[in-house]
Amino acid sequence: MDARYAFRVRVRIEPAHDDVSIEPSSAETTVTLFREAPEPGTDGWLFFRNTLWRGEVGDEDYARHLAATWLGVPERTIHAIEFRELQTDQEYFDALKAEIAADLKPFKADTVSEVISKYLGSSVRVTETDE
16 A cells, blocks of 8 residues: 655755855756655544645645655745645555545545545546556
């Protein structure tokens, strides 16, 4: 079972010393950041519900804080973060849907499909496993 969240993050590089400077046009870069998706039902598995809305980052300030923490850089250097997709194998996706179905009430939805759409939009990519 394998899944990860993919984000695009725009980061501004800042020199660590005052005697070093960076040409402004080259000081910003975009990286793709991956965060492992916790197994459904375990601690942290509701990350998608708490962070995303319709396939977009729900609270950009909070997401920038998360990205800075994940990358180990000052928060001021994170200029933007964009959710790209949940990359998952079929086993994880089935387990996710089963865990959601076990208790729809906290999601304020009537169906699992509604939950997936509500929080992840169309940003789910199911991939083949290596087996």
